[in-house]
Amino acid sequence: MINITLPDSSVRQYEAGVTALDIARSISEGLARNVLSAKIDDEVWDATRAIRRDARVQLLTWNDTEGKATMWHSSAHLMAEAIEQLHPGVKFGIGPDIENGFYYDIDPGEKVITEADLVEIEKKMLELAKEKQVYQRTEVTKQEALKHFTEKGDEYKLELISELEDGTITFYKSGTFTDLCRGPHLPDTGFIKAVKLTSIAGAYWRGDEKRKQLTRIYGITFPKAKELEDYLILLEEAKKRDHRKLGKELELFTFSQKVGAGLPLWLPKGAELRERLEQYLKKVQKEAGYMPVITPHIGNVNLYKTSGHFDKYGADSFRPITTPVEGEAFFLKPMNCPHHCEIFSSKPHSYKDLPIRYAEFGTVYRYEQSGELHGLTRVRGFTQDDAHIFCTPDQIKSEFKAVIKIIMRIFKALDFKDFITQISLRDPNQPEKYIGSTENWEKAENAIREVAAEEGLNAIAVEGEAAFYGPKMDFMVRDALGRKWQLGTIQVDYNLPERFDLTYIGSDNEKHRPVMIHRAPFGSMERFVAVLIEHCAGKFPLWLAPEQVIILPISEKYQNYAEKVSQFLKNSDIRALIDDRSEKTGRKIRDAELRKIPFMLVVGEKEEAENAVSVRKQGSGDLGTFSLEAFATMINDEVKKLQENV
């Protein structure tokens, strides 16, 4: 007998060789029907795999992330089986579960799989699922594994097997499909009740752009048809928040082929919104001791040779601008830091001057690959809310913390709660990607780790995500469709000060090297506004809304009074406009609601007589009648509250 400890700490005894499914059955049939897999100690196993030792067992169902993962991983196998039956000879790469579903990378040979094929594959999957094919796990030797896939002629699987150690290799077979796989899997395919193959895309084998591009098919499955329906509705809802759609509808920004791909044009309302964000940050930065600087949009190529940007990115940048002078060339600036280094160099500094904080809303230009452009989140010309802090080594941590404080203040003011804090480190396997000494890198990385720990940030460390000159702390937020974007960033840099030979005079009257902190709380105005639009679904906080109030006269007779209200609000620093169309009030209200204008003021005979307005709040309806003064006070108080909500 073995002892099985359940999550509630109760211990039950079973025969050795018992399966998680048996355990579930011994608790209740209903539970057994829902068990997808099980966590045995800290490893997720098939629910049908024999347990031969004492263990902690947690049964996993659709309600568990790992349960879903099991479902989706098994679904990838099911899809592969369907594809193999419909298109014999297809070769398979990898087919993992992902955050929302699964994919399989396949090499269809001569055939091109298109979206039209997906419907057929879905149908086949459901057919096979109904057969309740059992997922059978077998342990195989490396030799057997190699033999199997040599016979099948699947070079991708052979490559994967060649990297595995003998004795750890398992196959899973379900129906007619056998795959190299670590598992775990569902007991059988019958759990898969609803299937949607969502998209098809090219994906390089092993993520290497020099290797063959396979066809990747993404899909998602559910244990109930209703859940699939709900998921699809959710996706539709998410699309409505897409900043590209809202940006157009709310007239915030646009693009023009004539201007060029990836070069955003801010429309008046978008510019209004952005300027308010900039003014807000300028105020915060002034309080925090930053000094404004302004630098040009181009810089001599030599500047970027010194900084290292030319070597690193020169080949993939906009071509240099040449001049009538032989050999002279300028670059569109891709970064503000080299310019700021030169500002620092413009005069000698004492340790007493440090830290020095230069801030600039600096517009930079980067030649992003054409396939990378995406709305406002990935563009070729954008404005960073950049600043560079030049400090002594022992000021790093306090300066770093002060920056975190600014970022948190902004995120809080805009109600960004779901962000990810990431420590972006070197890839230790690719030292050639970075400049500077190992010693400096370690110092910088340690400083960031220490700050993260001391500030109690729940940060995840990711290797290979650092900038080429230094490690970063990045603040990431997801867009409406779940894609992660980096917003705020703080970077510790020992390298540029060295390359620019920056110095300050210490108390010992010797020259010392300052450390540089690069930081941008918004990241870029473009990307930040994009994420902000999606975050609030276009319903901006009152202080940012390009149009705060719309006045709706009941009829033309009250046009004069509407003008008077408008003038009063403008004098009270409130952004108001009048809907003077010859339309009924219901229509004006509907249009204002759709334009997401925070407040609507209905004015007619009654309001004019009382010098009042009837207030309607976007999304929540009629608030009743207010005197003009009371309304203005209410708006101004709310704006003030929102801005100071920190």
Place this chain on the structure above:
RNA sequence: GCCGAUGUAGCUCAGUGGUAGAGCGCUUCCUUGGUAAGGAAGAGGUCACGAGUUCAAUCCUCGUCAUUGGCUCCA
């Protein structure tokens, strides 16, 4: 940059080898209306751009550009 898809009126989209349609928006007129769509008329398109096939191309073929789902990249 790579693989796939898409590009028709300001917007959302339908459509056809014989040079085009709807709804919304816009303009004008009627209507002067109290909390999510009042009525009528009208204007508006080189069907992304360039070649090719054809008697004839918005439609078929090729190329370019842009958008888009991913991959790769992201100072």
